[in-house]
Amino acid sequence: MDILITGLLLGGTYALIAMGLNLQYGMARIMNLANGEFLVAGGFAAFWFYTAGQVSPLLTTFIVAPLAFGLNWLIYVVMLRPLVRRAKSHGQLEVDAILTTFGLAFVSVGIMLALFGGDYFSYSYLARPITLIGDTYGLNRVTAAVAAVIICGGLWLWLNRTRAGMSIRAIAVDPKSARLVGIDVPKLSALAFALGGAVTAVGGALISTFLTLDASTGVMFTLKALVIVIMGGVGDVRGTIVAALLLGILETFVATLIDPGLTLAAAYLLFVLILLFRPQGLFGRRTT
Amino acid sequence: MKRRNLFGLAAALTVATALSGPLAAQETLKIGAVGPKTGPLAGGGAVTFWPNVQLWANDVNEAGGIDVGGTKMMVEIIEYDDQTNPGETIKAVQRLATQDEADFILAPYGTGLNIASAPIFERYGYPMVTHTAISDQIADLSGKFPNMYFLLGGATGLAGGVVDVLTQMRDAGEIGNSVAMVNVADAFGIELAEAARPQFEAAGFEIVYDSSYPLGTQDLSPVINGARDSNPDAFVAWSYPPDTFGLTEQAQIAGLAPKAFYTAVATAFPSYGARFGAAAEGVLGAGGVFADGDAFKDYAARHEAVTGAKPDFWASAPAYASFQILQQAIEGAGTTDKAAVAEFIAKNDFDTIIGPITWDENNSNAKYWTVGQWQGGVFKGVASTGRDGAVAAMPKTGWE
Numbered sequence: 001m002d003i004l005i006t007g008l009l010l011g012g013t014y015a016l017i018a019m020g021l022n023l024q025y026g027m028a029r030i031m032n033l034a035n036g037e038f039l040v041a042g043g044f045a046a047f048w049f050y051t052a053g054q055v056s057p058l059l060t061t062f063i064v065a066p067l068a069f070g071l072n073w074l075i076y077v078v079m080l081r082p083l084v085r086r087a088k089s090h091g092q093l094e095v096d097a098i099l100t101t102f103g104l105a106f107v108s109v110g111i112m113l114a115l116f117g118g119d120y121f122s123y124s125y126l127a128r129p130i131t132l133i134g135d136t137y138g139l140n141r142v143t144a145a146v147a148a149v150i151i152c153g154g155l156w157l158w159l160n161r162t163r164a165g166m167s168i169r170a171i172a173v174d175p176k177s178a179r180l181v182g183i184d185v186p187k188l189s190a191l192a193f194a195l196g197g198a199v200t201a202v203g204g205a206l207i208s209t210f211l212t213l214d215a216s217t218g219v220m221f222t223l224k225a226l227v228i229v230i231m232g233g234v235g236d237v238r239g240t241i242v243a244a245l246l247l248g249i250l251e252t253f254v255a256t257l258i259d260p261g262l263t264l265a266a267a268y269l270l271f272v273l274i275l276l277f278r279p280q281g282l283f284g285r286r287t288t
Numbered sequence: 289m290k291r292r293n294l295f296g297l298a299a300a301l302t303v304a305t306a307l308s309g310p311l312a313a314q315e316t317l318k319i320g321a322v323g324p325k326t327g328p329l330a331g332g333g334a335v336t337f338w339p340n341v342q343l344w345a346n347d348v349n350e351a352g353g354i355d356v357g358g359t360k361m362m363v364e365i366i367e368y369d370d371q372t373n374p375g376e377t378i379k380a381v382q383r384l385a386t387q388d389e390a391d392f393i394l395a396p397y398g399t400g401l402n403i404a405s406a407p408i409f410e411r412y413g414y415p416m417v418t419h420t421a422i423s424d425q426i427a428d429l430s431g432k433f434p435n436m437y438f439l440l441g442g443a444t445g446l447a448g449g450v451v452d453v454l455t456q457m458r459d460a461g462e463i464g465n466s467v468a469m470v471n472v473a474d475a476f477g478i479e480l481a482e483a484a485r486p487q488f489e490a491a492g493f494e495i496v497y498d499s500s501y502p503l504g505t506q507d508l509s510p511v512i513n514g515a516r517d518s519n520p521d522a523f524v525a526w527s528y529p530p531d532t533f534g535l536t537e538q539a540q541i542a543g544l545a546p547k548a549f550y551t552a553v554a555t556a557f558p559s560y561g562a563r564f565g566a567a568a569e570g571v572l573g574a575g576g577v578f579a580d581g582d583a584f585k586d587y588a589a590r591h592e593a594v595t596g597a598k599p600d601f602w603a604s605a606p607a608y609a610s611f612q613i614l615q616q617a618i619e620g621a622g623t624t625d626k627a628a629v630a631e632f633i634a635k636n637d638f639d640t641i642i643g644p645i646t647w648d649e650n651n652s653n654a655k656y657w658t659v660g661q662w663q664g665g666v667f668k669g670v671a672s673t674g675r676d677g678a679v680a681a682m683p684k685t686g687w688e
Contacts, residue, residue, distance in 0.1 A: 127541065216327055216330045260500065
């Protein structure tokens with residue numbers, strides 16, 4: 001039982017890490033390699049507000065979200081829209097986006113180093129035990145998992161129940177046809193990209209309550225997010241959630257019952273198996 | 289990513305103009321500094337390495353420079369970020385040697401990066417006084433690279449210190465016989481776990497939980513829960529900075545509160561004490577210093593005044609001491625000739641902020657700190673291989 005709960009909590013963390021990238025890659029069709037840097041920036045904001053003014057990281061998310069949304073909107077409009085315009089094919093856009101955001105990742109790391117220095121930003125917030133069904137868990141992890149449920153649930157409802165959400169899903173399926181039915185593709189792509197950035201930064205703020213980050217740890221999170229998004233199926237919120245939970249439970253199961261040293265091996269074995277038998281991801285659509 | 293130390297340059301220029309330039313061609317000593325500003329070791333480098341480079345350059349230039357055979361020479365630091373990538377460390381050292389024509393190069397940060405760049409230091413004839421290289425291959429390395437020196441000790445000694453401290457606590461009746469040991473699955477963690485295992489057994493301890501976890505593990509609760517369920521008298525983790533914080537926090541949450549709790553790298557960082565506050569009291573960790581000694585107190589005050597940050601309680605002072613050794617060797621040899629300076633290092637003892645340094649047959653400082661403990665908000669050395677100033681280790685009483 002405690003394996004299941006620990007695994008679900010870890011899965012919640014993974015969902016926070018990966019959901020933003022899914023919006024950016026799946027919906028806005030930008031493979032954003034600087035995604036992890038926004039997560040770290042969100043974490044730093046939480047650290048800074050907490051150590052400077054004892055502001056709860058949960059409150060900080062309400063400051064971080066609009067800031068990250070605005071910044072990512074700007075990045076999309078200034079840096080990425082020209083790429084989308086001139087790309088002749090999806091493949092070309094993918095290559096261009098990877099190169100551009102790879103550079104952006106370096107620039108972000110440099111800016112963060114200059115602003116915050118290279119030291120670890122670590123603080124204690126809600127590092128108290130909470131008892132669930134007979135075993136104790138960190139309150140900060142439980143809080144982050146609850147927030148993940150709220151954020152993912154909200155996104156799912158928004159994408160499935162609102163007009164803007166459905167339009168974005170239409171773009172994810174086929175941007176060319178979406179334009180034919182009167183969807184403002186450039187505007188909604190920017191919205192999806194900015195929203196993805198905001199979700200990532202909020203995730204970072206929540207994760208920083210229990211993980212120790214520094215200015216250059218972003219790439220680790222980008223990689224994990226990429227694995228989860230691809231496992232779940234690009235452009236599908238359900239897929240990301242299921243993949244994140246699956247990975248969390250698998251890693252905890254292996255760590256507890258077999259050996260903590262094998263968690264990475266187990267995670268990548270799962271990744272390889274999914275790629276072998278369902279290359280489009282758990283919930284992905286088969287491309288023709 | 290190259291940044292010249294503007295302060296040093298400005299100071300050097302001022303002096304150069306003051307002397308109105310009749311001096312020989314070179315008035316400044318170019319000193320290369322290579323270390324991680326990005327990548328996995330950046331956090332450690334930002335605490336231990338870079339501030340000491342800054343402090344040392346500041347101290348030297350404030351005192352009027354290094355005395356090279358009667359001429360006072362200011363130092364100019366040329367910094368390169370190696371991205372925690374051994375290939376980049378090698379390239380940067382090469383660039384310093386050939387393009388920047390650095391007079392001397394400070395040893396890089398971290399065991400792996402030092403070992404990777406040792407052949408390049410050797411090829412260009414630079415003496416290499418390492419401050420953050422911990423290995424049991426010191427004899428082998430110093431045989432291959434005669435200009436390589438070691439200040440921080442070896443893995444066997446570091447692990448042995450922990451075994452000694454736990455043995456003393458057991459003999460005093462403070463803890464029992466069972467040890468839970470975990471390590472990060474990385475060069476440092478594996479080497480130390482392998483060094484510790486036979487020593488624990490020889491000392492009569494029973495290892496009741498023995499496990500490793502990958503670098504960058506995001507949830508350490510299975511590790512801590514496993515250790516807790518084995519109900520150990522002592523918990524020992526050969527850990528790296530992010531997991532040192534993670535393990536400590538998780539131990540508090542899961543209620544793992546043995547009388548002896550040890551985490552390795554970063555336990556000696558000021559941010560560890562700042563984050564865990566009173567809960568850090570009694571935590572054992574790798575390193576230690578003679579924290580109550582005047583030399584360290586004076587150094588810590590200058591470190592904070594110049595760099596705005598506190599030094600850590602382990603490798604910070606040895607890092608500074610390694611720069612002092614280079615400085616004293618240049619002054620002692622009275623020349624910037626690399627071979628002469630290297631020879632001076634080999635043949636002499638040095639007096640540094642961590643006390644006197646004498647080299648053993650493997651060019652290694654045989655007297656180093658191995659274990660420290662947070663006591664009253666300060667991380668004090670409790671065990672060493674011959675340094676003065678150790679205090680007694682005390683049993684930890686829970687996390688409150």
